[in-house]
Amino acid sequence: MKKITAIIMILCLLAAAPVLVRGSAPEASTAGAGNSGGLYGIGSVSKVFTAAAVMKLADDGKLDIDEPLVTYIPEFVMADERYTQITPRMLLDHSSGLMGGTGINIFLLDDNDTYGNDHFLANLSRETLKHDPGERSIYCNDGFTLAEILVERVSGMSFTGFLEINFFSPLEIQDIKTPQGDFDRERLAAIYMGESELKPQTLNAIGSGGIYATMEDLCRYATIFMDSADGSVLSKESAGEMAKNQHRKDMMPDAQTTFRYGLGWDGVDTFPFADYGIKALNKGGGTLGYFTNLTVLPEYNLAAAVSSSAADGGPESVIAQEILLAVLEEEGLLPQGTRPEMPELNLERANIPESIKTYAGLYDAGAMGGLLNVEFTDDALILTPVAVRNERPQEYLYNTDGEFISTNGDYIFMGMRSAGDGERGMTRLHFAEGKYIVSETRVELSSLGQTATATPLAERLEQGAVSDADWNAWKTRNSKEYLPVNEKYSSFHYTRAPLAKTLADDRARGYVTGGIYKAEGIQVKTARIVGAVNARGFQAIPTMPGRDTNNLYITERGGVEYLTINNSRFIDAAAAEKFSELGKTVVIGNSGDTVWVDIDDAASGRSVSVKAPRNGSWFAYDDKMNCIATSLEMNPREAVILPENGRLAFAGEAGAEFTLS
Numbered sequence: 001m002k003k004i005t006a007i008i009m010i011l012c013l014l015a016a017a018p019v020l021v022r023g024s025a026p027e028a029s030t031a032g033a034g035n036s037g038g039l040y041g042i043g044s045v046s047k048v049f050t051a052a053a054v055m056k057l058a059d060d061g062k063l064d065i066d067e068p069l070v071t072y073i074p075e076f077v078m079a080d081e082r083y084t085q086i087t088p089r090m091l092l093d094h095s096s097g098l099m100g101g102t103g104i105n106i107f108l109l110d111d112n113d114t115y116g117n118d119h120f121l122a123n124l125s126r127e128t129l130k131h132d133p134g135e136r137s138i139y140c141n142d143g144f145t146l147a148e149i150l151v152e153r154v155s156g157m158s159f160t161g162f163l164e165i166n167f168f169s170p171l172e173i174q175d176i177k178t179p180q181g182d183f184d185r186e187r188l189a190a191i192y193m194g195e196s197e198l199k200p201q202t203l204n205a206i207g208s209g210g211i212y213a214t215m216e217d218l219c220r221y222a223t224i225f226m227d228s229a230d231g232s233v234l235s236k237e238s239a240g241e242m243a244k245n246q247h248r249k250d251m252m253p254d255a256q257t258t259f260r261y262g263l264g265w266d267g268v269d270t271f272p273f274a275d276y277g278i279k280a281l282n283k284g285g286g287t288l289g290y291f292t293n294l295t296v297l298p299e300y301n302l303a304a305a306v307s308s309s310a311a312d313g314g315p316e317s318v319i320a321q322e323i324l325l326a327v328l329e330e331e332g333l334l335p336q337g338t339r340p341e342m343p344e345l346n347l348e349r350a351n352i353p354e355s356i357k358t359y360a361g362l363y364d365a366g367a368m369g370g371l372l373n374v375e376f377t378d379d380a381l382i383l384t385p386v387a388v389r390n391e392r393p394q395e396y397l398y399n400t401d402g403e404f405i406s407t408n409g410d411y412i413f414m415g416m417r418s419a420g421d422g423e424r425g426m427t428r429l430h431f432a433e434g435k436y437i438v439s440e441t442r443v444e445l446s447s448l449g450q451t452a453t454a455t456p457l458a459e460r461l462e463q464g465a466v467s468d469a470d471w472n473a474w475k476t477r478n479s480k481e482y483l484p485v486n487e488k489y490s491s492f493h494y495t496r497a498p499l500a501k502t503l504a505d506d507r508a509r510g511y512v513t514g515g516i517y518k519a520e521g522i523q524v525k526t527a528r529i530v531g532a533v534n535a536r537g538f539q540a541i542p543t544m545p546g547r548d549t550n551n552l553y554i555t556e557r558g559g560v561e562y563l564t565i566n567n568s569r570f571i572d573a574a575a576a577e578k579f580s581e582l583g584k585t586v587v588i589g590n591s592g593d594t595v596w597v598d599i600d601d602a603a604s605g606r607s608v609s610v611k612a613p614r615n616g617s618w619f620a621y622d623d624k625m626n627c628i629a630t631s632l633e634m635n636p637r638e639a640v641i642l643p644e645n646g647r648l649a650f651a652g653e654a655g656a657e658f659t660l661s
Contacts, residue, residue: 038214039175039187040307041201042292043285045218047144048242049163050207051092051264052224053151055238056166062154065089069146073153076121076146080128088150090133091143092263093246097129098142099537101548103205104487104567107288109632110199111490112179117204120145123567130549131540136248137261138546141208144264148207159206170233173221175214178206188212189309190634191289193495193627197634201289201492209287215305222296222303225281243268243281243298251432251542255440255454256340258282258317259543271452272321272340273297278328284317288492293317297324300333318449325449340450342426343442346399347407349379356398359431362386362508363458364526366545369415371508371526372458374437380404381429385416386507392418396429404429413441413453414544435460436541455543464510466529473532474504474512477554482563482570485593489617489651495627500563500570502552504529511535514552515565525550571596576647579603586650586658588616594651604644611659612636616652 057063063072065088070076077083082097090096102123106116124142131138148159155162160178168176177183179202190197203210213221224234225243242263252260256275262268265281273280281296292307293316304320328334356376363372371386381404384393394416396404410418411425425443432438439457444450482500487493502514508526512535515525527535527550537549553564561572576596580603586595610618612631620629623645629637642648650658 038189038216039177039183039212040189040215040292040309041203041209041287041290042211042213042218042294042307043203043209043287043290044141045283045285045292045294046207046209046211047092047285048264048283048294049167049211049221050144050147050151051242052167052234052238053159053162053207054088054092054147055242055263056234057151057154059235059238063088063150065092069150072150073121073146076149077125078127078129079125082129082133085133087133088147089246089263091147091150092242093248093261094137094140094143095134095246095248096140096143096146097131097133097135097138098124098140098146099127099130099549099551099566100138100140100142101550101566102127102142103145103208105491106203106205107492108202108204108488108490109492109495110185110202111488112202112204113488113490114180114204115488117145117148117206120205121149130538130546134248136540136542137246138540138542139544140547141205144208145205148205151207167221167224167233171220171223173217175217176221177212179204179210179212180206183212189290189307191309193630193633196629198289198492198495198630199632199634201287203287209285213305213307215307218292218294218305218307219303222294222305223301225296225298226301226303227298228301239298243279245269247542251436251438251456253438253440253454256442256452257440257454258451259453259455261543270295272325272450275340276334276338280324282317288496291316293320295320295324297328300328302327315445315448318445318451321451322449340442340452342424342444342450345405345407345426346401346403347397347405348400349397350400350402351378352376352381352398356431359434359460362461362463363437364461364511364539364541365437365458366525366539366541366549367414367547368439368455368457368541368545369412370513371461371505371511372437373507383416383429386505394418396427402430411441411443412439412457413443413451429457432456455545456541457545459539459541461508461511464508464528466510470529470532471504471509474502474529474535477502477561478504480561481573483573483576483594483596483647483649484568485562485571485596486569487594487651489594489615489653489656490632491651494617494619494649494651495630495632497621497625497627499573499625500565502563512552514563515550527552573598579642579648582660584660586660588650588652588654588656590654592652592654594649597648597650599642599644599646599648601644603642604646606642607639608642609639609661611661613652613656613658616650616656616658618658619649619651621647621649 069086103116160180185200188200256271258267267282270280270282284293296303304323306316306319373384375382381396394410406427411427428440437458440454484498504512529535533554535552539546560575563570576598617631620640622643629640
């Protein structure tokens with residue numbers, strides 16, 4: 001266990017807390033750094049709670065998971081007649097067809113506002129589906145927000161109250177909370193913006209990702225999924241149904257992976273345990289501030305949970321995996337040193353058949369990498385990102401086994417990656433159904449361990465049928481930047497480089513990429529142009545690539561252009577005010593829109609203090625739109641040095657007044 005202890009110590013520097021549980025009692029834990037209370041936002045691990053809540057109602061005979069959802073939520077409507085076919089099961093196995101990404105004002109700091117949840121059904125009523133309900137499984141947060149509403153409608157209770165009465169009380173759980181619960185917020189592990197601690201995070205899409213937990217009690221909750229459970233909290237039949245492979249017709253390769261959806265679970269035959277004939281349930285989650293993994297081995301009555309409040313997650317699932325493997329070895333249930341090996345590669349090149357070369361063209365990988373261009377040489381596939389900065393092709397040789405493999409350390413894991421990222425990876429690619437690229441990837445995370453994915457990666461695109469006028473209208477926006485104006489003043493998104501852009505590239509005529517544009521310039525969501533001011537998301541690629549589809553709309557008000565991405569509205573950055581033209585106060589107008597200010601040459605380098613009202617917040621950004629200071633820090637600074645070519649943002653309710661000095 002010394003290796004695991006060393007890993008735990010390293011993670012503690014990132015404010016991480018791993019825990020292992022056997023049966024019903026925690027065996028070992030490590031307190032997280034940061035605040036001593038040890039409560040972490042568990043993000044999408046909350047989905048396992050939501051799925052169990054729905055199944056509990058099924059146990060009690062109050063709903064049938066295969067009946068139409070409208071039976072239980074009659075006010076649920078959509079602008080797509082197929083919505084009446086959606087069932088509770090489809091919400092829980094990600095096969096509903098919902099677009100995803102509908103929420104707004106969900107990730108807040110020190111704010112329990114339930115706006116996002118309160119307006120969720122109204123926002124859904126304007127949306128269409130991206131595929132027939134039940135056709136395929138595509139990760140979807142919206143499905144679990146809808147499932148949260150389902151629990152409340154059927155039970156007549158708040159979602160928080162339902163969990164407390166039906167799960168936390170009988171399991172004697174004290175330390176699993178929701179933003180709507182009563183507990184000491186100082187117990188939350190700190191989250192950071194650079195070196196600065198931010199105010200506590202609340203995520204009021206609770207069913208999708210808003211639960212807090214200590215790792216001890218998260219593991220205690222996991223005991224309801226173990227073979228030793230007596231079925232009094234959740235029936236063995238329901239726990240077993242959640243653990244079944246629910247994947248639909250989605251070209252999932254017969255390969256090792258962490259993604260094979262159950263009900264609420266990301267994986268129910270999870271790498272590497274499946275190789276050893278061990279059933280493993282796996283769920284990961286992130287909230288932009290916390291990252292968590294829960295892995296359960298039902299037949300061995302074991303669970304491990306790992307959470308961190310590091311700036312970016314990644315190794316949590318591998319840490320949990322390695323803890324469990326070490327315990328199995330220690331108990332003599334696996335041979336010592338049992339660890340997966342990186343696959344042997346056949347490096348013998350072969351000429352690519354002409355039939356395969358017909359697959360050349362443009363593909364969309366959605367959330368896994370955006371637009372990709374596929375070209376072939378005699379014996380290699382060249383995969384090039386389109387519409388991103390610093391494009392760098394990846395080469396996959398064609399071998400005598402009829403597969404394309406990376407040979408220089410490049411791989412695809414939640415996006416295109418290269419050797420030197422602190423990881424070692426290998427990706428195999430092949431084509432399916434004449435229009436899909438399927439990916440199998442193995443990654444070794446430094447000295448921690450390995451992870452694997454196997455999923456359809458990208459869908460072939462045909463040239464879009466778009467008029468010259470509509471195409472040129474979108475191309476004129478390539479040079480524009482857009483800034484958010486309708487996120488609440490407490491929104492966490494303002495601290496995470498909230499710049500949006502669109503890009504129409506001639507190589508992808510008829511399509512436009514658009515969305516949040518981080519400092520590295522990656523844009524990963526593509527929409528099909530349907531007019532000069534309208535583009536619709538279309539991705540329906542199974543598992544992760546097709547998640548959270550973007551619809552783009554352009555509107556104009558007062559001669560100023562606005563970009564709307566789903567329900568988030570952004571203003572043309574050219575309309576920002578100049579700092580030198582500001583007076584001593586900034587007042588939020590009647591629209592409630594955020595006020596953006598460019599720091600001009602005359603102002604850069606000056607020290608400015610801002611007094612924020614109770615119903616407002618301010619933010620300062622550098623020239624790359626990285627947030628460098630905000631009133632939402634735990635200890636807001638008295639003054640900020642205005643950076644060269646930076647920006648200020650003032651967000652608040654209508655009439656909120658900021659004083660500058």
